[in-house]
Amino acid sequence: MSQEKPLILIANDDSIHSKGIRVLTEIMSEIGEVVVVAPDSHQSGMGHAITMGTPIRVTKTETFGPNIQSYKCSGTPADCVKFGKHYILKGRKIDLMVSGINHGSNASISVLYSGTMSAAIEAAMEGIPAIGFSLCDYANDADFSHCHDLIIKIAQQVLEHGLHEGLTLNVNFPAKSESPIQGIRVARQAKAVYREFFEERKDPYGQPYFWMDGFLHNEDLNNGTDLDWLSENFATVVPVKYDLTDYQALEEMKHWDFTI
Amino acid sequence: MSQEKPLILIANDDSIHSKGIRVLTEIMSEIGEVVVVAPDSHQSGMGHAITMGTPIRVTKTETFGPNIQSYKCSGTPADCVKFGKHYILKGRKIDLMVSGINHGSNASISVLYSGTMSAAIEAAMEGIPAIGFSLCDYANDADFSHCHDLIIKIAQQVLEHGLHEGLTLNVNFPAKSESPIQGIRVARQAKAVYREFFEERKDPYGQPYFWMDGFLHNEDLNNGTDLDWLSENFATVVPVKYDLTDYQALEEMKHWDFTI
Numbered sequence: 001m002s003q004e005k006p007l008i009l010i011a012n013d014d015s016i017h018s019k020g021i022r023v024l025t026e027i028m029s030e031i032g033e034v035v036v037v038a039p040d041s042h043q044s045g046m047g048h049a050i051t052m053g054t055p056i057r058v059t060k061t062e063t064f065g066p067n068i069q070s071y072k073c074s075g076t077p078a079d080c081v082k083f084g085k086h087y088i089l090k091g092r093k094i095d096l097m098v099s100g101i102n103h104g105s106n107a108s109i110s111v112l113y114s115g116t117m118s119a120a121i122e123a124a125m126e127g128i129p130a131i132g133f134s135l136c137d138y139a140n141d142a143d144f145s146h147c148h149d150l151i152i153k154i155a156q157q158v159l160e161h162g163l164h165e166g167l168t169l170n171v172n173f174p175a176k177s178e179s180p181i182q183g184i185r186v187a188r189q190a191k192a193v194y195r196e197f198f199e200e201r202k203d204p205y206g207q208p209y210f211w212m213d214g215f216l217h218n219e220d221l222n223n224g225t226d227l228d229w230l231s232e233n234f235a236t237v238v239p240v241k242y243d244l245t246d247y248q249a250l251e252e253m254k255h256w257d258f259t260i
Numbered sequence: 261m262s263q264e265k266p267l268i269l270i271a272n273d274d275s276i277h278s279k280g281i282r283v284l285t286e287i288m289s290e291i292g293e294v295v296v297v298a299p300d301s302h303q304s305g306m307g308h309a310i311t312m313g314t315p316i317r318v319t320k321t322e323t324f325g326p327n328i329q330s331y332k333c334s335g336t337p338a339d340c341v342k343f344g345k346h347y348i349l350k351g352r353k354i355d356l357m358v359s360g361i362n363h364g365s366n367a368s369i370s371v372l373y374s375g376t377m378s379a380a381i382e383a384a385m386e387g388i389p390a391i392g393f394s395l396c397d398y399a400n401d402a403d404f405s406h407c408h409d410l411i412i413k414i415a416q417q418v419l420e421h422g423l424h425e426g427l428t429l430n431v432n433f434p435a436k437s438e439s440p441i442q443g444i445r446v447a448r449q450a451k452a453v454y455r456e457f458f459e460e461r462k463d464p465y466g467q468p469y470f471w472m473d474g475f476l477h478n479e480d481l482n483n484g485t486d487l488d489w490l491s492e493n494f495a496t497v498v499p500v501k502y503d504l505t506d507y508q509a510l511e512e513m514k515h516w517d518f519t520i
Contacts, residue, residue, distance in 0.1 A: 042313070044312055044313075045309060045310045045311070045312040046307070046309045047306070047307040047308030047309040047310070047338070047378065048307030048308060048372045048373055048378075049305060049306045049307040049309040049373075050305045050307070050373055050472070051305070051472060052304055052305040052472075053302070053304075055461070055469040055470060055471050056458075056469065056470045056471075056472060057467075057468075057469050057470070058468075058470060075472075078307070078373075079472065082454075082456045082458075082472065083458060083470070083472075086456045086457060086458060087458045087470070109385060109502065111504055112308045112378075112381070112385075112502055112504070113308055113309075113310055113338075118307065118308075118372075121372070125369060125372075125453060125454075126453070127453075149520060150520060153518065153520060154518070157516050157517065157518070161516060163509075164509065164512075166451070166506075167506055167509050170504075181520070183518070183519075183520060184518035184520060185518075186510055186513045186514065186516070186518070187510075188503070188505040188507070188510060189503055189504060189505045191426070191503065193385060193386070193387075194342075194385075196342045196346045197346060198316075198343060198346060198347045201315070207317075208317075208318075209315040209316065209317050210315060210316045210317070210318060210343070210347070211315050211316075212310070212311060212312075212316060212335075212339065212342065212343075237513070237518070238504075238505055239505065239506040239509035239510050239513060240504045240505065240506060241504060241505075241506040241509070242369065242372055242504070243448070243449055243451065244371055244372070244430075244449060244498075244500040244501060244502070244504070245448040245449045245498055245499065245500065245501075246426075246427055246499040246500060246501040247448070249423075249424065249427050249499035249501070250446055250447075250448060250499050252424075253446045253497070253499060254446065256417050256421060256446070257417065258413065258414075258417070258443065258444035258445075258446070258497070259443075260409060260410060260413060260441070260443060260444060
């Protein structure tokens with residue numbers, strides 16, 4: 001492979017066996033040298049978990065054919081990025097890290113629960129420009145064909161402009177439908193909330209267990225959020241930062257009495 | 261218990277069996293009606309993981325004596341908060357959620373990996389004023405005695421002022437030393453980075469596995485960050501928000517070419 005091609009690290013949370021990472025790997029191979037480090041099993045909802053107190057297994061695979069360097073990892077999505085940067089690609093400059101394509105939306109507050117987005121955020125913490133891609137379709141055989149040109153466009157924009165330190169992009173695509181995607185909109189994260197409920201069941205030995213279920217409830221409507229644009233068949237780009245400091249609150253809290 | 265006492269939900273990530281949550285439960289019992297829902301095993305580094313595709317077990321315990329309602333949960337710290345709010349305390353207004361006291365620092369970027377802080381952030385997402393408490397001492401038998409008055413002070417300030425929607429406090433205490441804590445400082449999250457390395461070993465069957473190890477490396481010095489103040493023996497309060505949108509980047513990206 002040409003040394004002029006950008007070096008692209010890929011991870012996800014749906015595992016190395018998912019269709020979404022296969023599609024993303026194929027697309028990224030068009031523009032760069034690709035290295036994949038992805039979980040060996042499903043890691044959805046893992047958030048920014050890292051493996052502590054347990055060793056990690058990593059195995060070289062030929063999941064994407066003999067020409068694509070790929071590894072499956074027993075750890076979390078964030079672990080995959082750390083292992084990719086600090087072990088497999090040690091000493092090499094990674095030009096871009098992409099995560100996904102996630103089977104299911106990571107818009108709004110799902111960014112916090114998402115292993116796919118945490119992998120991208122982990123890369124940003126490591127100083128690598130990073131993008132998380134998600135499709136609003138949870139099916140294992142979801143159709144990603146309408147995302148190809150948009151992914152190329154967004155990745156090329158990031159390679160061209162760079163991303164300032166600490167910034168990650170959270171990109172979501174509407175599910176494939178009869179009408180084409182209307183365009184790409186940069187937007188803020190919608191302030192929605194998960195409404196959870198717990199269904200109690202009994203196991204065969206009479207002991208209780210609970211299934212957690214829920215849905216995203218959004219009252220933050222018609223405000224140009226990611227959810228607003230997705231509902232109108234636009235792809236959305238939310239610039240995400242990992243400095244969680246609320247600077248406005250930091251000013252306000254100067255009036256609190258913390259004398260001890 | 262008096263109905264005028266505030267209702268306080270407690271969780272952590274070090275498990276219901278840790279000393280930190282016992283200390284926090286004792287302190288909170290001085291000012292409110294306490295309900296504990298905490299992991300039944302260690303969940304450090306779990307970030308904002310939630311349990312998906314697996315049922316959850318929850319068992320009532322008497323870990324803190326017969327007068328404190330407490331439950332151990334097989335799920336993650338975030339699961340514990342969801343279960344506490346939507347099942348155990350369904351229909352009741354929770355006045356305060358506190359998480360910890362964590363055995364070990366959650367300052368700087370550790371906020372993103374921390375199950376303790378994710379439990380507090382989860383509560384904020386549910387509209388509950390929430391505080392995560394951590395001690396910069398990883399020992400199982402860490403000495404928390406110097407934190408008592410500060411925890412009461414901070415909790416009372418939150419009960420008095422409230423926290424605006426979406427805000428959580430990340431509170432860190434220096435380890436106990438001969439000199440008393442100098443005071444409390446509101447500060448931003450230091451921009452540090454974990455420097456990881458992977459140690460390869462062979463299992464008894466000759467197969468490789470890896471231990472991930474690392475340390476926090478901080479070049480963001482003398483800027484009034486949480487790490488700066490902790491190093492001078494102050495307790496730190498970082499106001500944390502879960503809206504990850506980078507609003508500055510959102511403006512800048514309006515100039516990007518996203519035409520398709």
